[in-house]
Amino acid sequence: MNAIIISAVLGVIMMFSGIFLKKNSSIAALAILGIIILLAVTIMEMSGYHFFAVDTHGMLFFDAFGLLFNCVAFAGTLALFLLNAKDIAAIGNNPGEYFALIFFVLCGIAIASSFNTLLMLFIGIEIISIPLYILTGSDKRNLKSNEASLKYLLLGAFSTGLMLLGIAFLYGASEKGSFFIDELAIGKAAASPLLMAGLLLITTSLAFKVSAAPFHFWAPDVYDGAPTPVTSFMATVVKGGAFIAFIRLFGDAFVELKSQWQIFIAILAAATLLIGNITAVFQQSVKRMLAYSSVAHIGFMLFALLTLNTLAREGTILYIAAYSAATIGLFAILAKMKDHGFEGFNGMARQYPKLALAATIFLLSLAGIPLTGGFLAKYYMIASVMQTGHFLWLVILSLFCAAISIYYYFRVIQAMYFKEGQGQHLEVSAGFSGWLIVLAIIVILLGIFPQWLIDRLYIIYL
């Protein structure tokens, strides 16, 4: 509860900050302060300090899984702000509002990670989406940004419609006529056609939100068009939030009907892996490549949805943390660059050795090389599927996809280290490189001692 209220309040504060604070840097500093407060109150809630006593009539339910995800999401946003706050403020003329919108999105994420009824799920997803439509188009003079925003709005509205329809179906199919997710499929050995239809609709809608193939077509265009820091936020924190909602819905409501929907998710995962990885190979811009790579990673995360076992829950948190850290780091560098093509990275190792080193660690993590968080994340996902004893074909397929991903991630490393070239001039401060190195160290720590993160799932005072 702490996070939901505080993030909304912070959003309002940020909205008016533009009136009182004239300098971009002070607004950025205020935003960083705000996100630190938000992170702190969430950690305190995990430790048993509740600041607000709001009776939600059971519509919201806070558990370690959701709260820990919130911590990861807020920490990711903190990393984003530390690296790119100035770039966010410099998107347009209203710096305070961009931060305000981000805080509103975080509020939506806090709801989406703790919903207990379908209504709260819907509200959470919408609070996430609407500020994002604005953020995507916030670079008003850029035609691509406007196009991305419109595209995102139209397709997003469509998927929202599907979700509402799905919710209506599920409501109709539930015996008690209830929106509560634990009562949706109660006492049903097999899904009725109505329930199945509702489930499919809501799956489609959520697949759209996490950009799983074949509902991913918006993602590359929107990610490419949106201002880079916003893309970074959308591809990591927001995507994680939507995915947590996905996991919570299936894990709490439909886990008993697993056998009936598992095959859909398996196909979804396979298609996402294939399309994401293969299309990423052909990209000429690193930004677009990362967009497809984010699609590919959703393919791996869907393994958790497929299995819904302990390994999957632990793995989801680790995956989102490792993936977000690496992706935010790479986008942070991209945000400083003008040329987003692979050639833009040529010779970077010579000009900016620290940046190149950090970027290499991020790329290795995304590719799933041991000693980085990305490896253990992939490990958890593969192990969780293998534990079920089925879907070995999916595991083998994912291996080949992981091998393909080496190609496009290493292209960047090759450009940085092995290609000669007068790279572009980047305006990076010492602080930026410092925080980037810290983020890289976190990625490695996640790969060596994931324990301290995963243990948080089980240490809780609520």
Added chain:
Amino acid sequence: MIPVLLIVVPLLAGLISFNLKDASAKGWTLFASLVTLGITLIAVALPEGSKQLAVNAEWLTALNSRFSLNVDGLAKILCLLTALSFPIIFIATWNEQYKKARNFFGLMMLSQAGLIGVFLASDALLFYFFWELALIPVYFLASQWGGEKKVQATFKFFVYTFLGSLMMLVAIIFISQHTRDHSFSIASFYGLKGMISAHDQTWLFWLMFVAFAVKMPVFPFHTWQPDTYEQSTPAVTMVLSGIMVKMGLYGIMRWLAPVLPIGTYLWGDAVSTLCIIGIIYASLIALRQDDLKRLVAYSSIAHVGLMCMAIFATTESGIQGVMIQLFNHGINILGLWIVVYLIEKQFHTRKISELGGLAAKAPGLTLLLLIVTLGNIALPLTNGFIGEFLMFNGIYTSQSTTYNVVFMVTAAISIILAAMYMLNMVQRVFYGPVNALTEKAVDIRLNEKMVLGFIAVLIILIGIYPEPLFHLTKDAVESVLAKMYVKP
């Protein structure tokens, strides 16, 4: 404590080297590699099973994986090879000038840490970690320093090995989920005893074997090797072929054959056939090679194929031969690469057809090369003979195949072919008329003489008195063999 030092010393030395000046990195890493050698010698001297040789600490408790290292006979011989090779490589290539030398030497030390980790790990997940950790520095080494096509060649190598390791990872996960305590420890892996059905073992075998086969490499997974060896800078080629190749053979002996005995037994003939094809094929190509580097590369494929075959023979003499040959082949191939490097440095060509008559101009080099060559073609009284003789004996007496005579005879052809291409090379490069290029040849320098002399002495010494190597690996041979499936 000692196993941790063996990994941490090169690791820290490598990390420190990144922050040194280019000029001082060379000396620093040589010093660090000598320290590592010292620690290895202590480890080798300690009796097996002593407390100092094992480490077992908590690590990924959620996954049931522990940080456990253990030094047994097999690990000792490979650590010794690794620890010995690095100073040899550094001294032999002492006069080489590298761009960004500190990075070069730092990465070299990191790869040493990874390699030693691979040989010591007694937890499957930890093994996998080190397996990849050894690969990453080598990837950067081979892509940054070397020939024109280095980036493409190394990338091919990387993708091959990465896909192989991922397959191994799936097998490791599957096996660990079937162990009694769902752990990754080698004891649980060895304690499986029939808990994985023969049917599962058949496909698990290939998942693991491909990872090891790519590293060795065994036909048809070898296509990365000649390109990578040719394009890499000499020091890296030496690491790749002297030590990294052994990771595959080691993996089979430690993690494949004892863990999946039925799968190993069922596919033994198929693997041996692949090895035979590889041996003959590589030998024939080596015979026709004009490029010295490619010649040595193909000769390595042939030798390693024979070693792989000898493991699957499942006999005491075969496995004993492999363990000894792991060390001997490492030393011999190192010697060959050093000679190739010295020739290329002096004449800026590797074409056999452009060289000739070196013997008259460089008698020191010629003598030492001759000894290395004789070791490589396994002449009696050289180290190669002991290992290959045992392996042939093992293949011939094998109970696990009905084709042992066929395997033995076809493999024996490889010895003849090896003699042909090696001696042919010696003759054309070192004897015959002196041409314009070799007219001004000078003999090798002191440091080069020292390392080649050292290698030559080792070759003859082991050839005459191989007892210490037997003694070192005796227990390991028995423990591997005890877990393999032998037809009653």
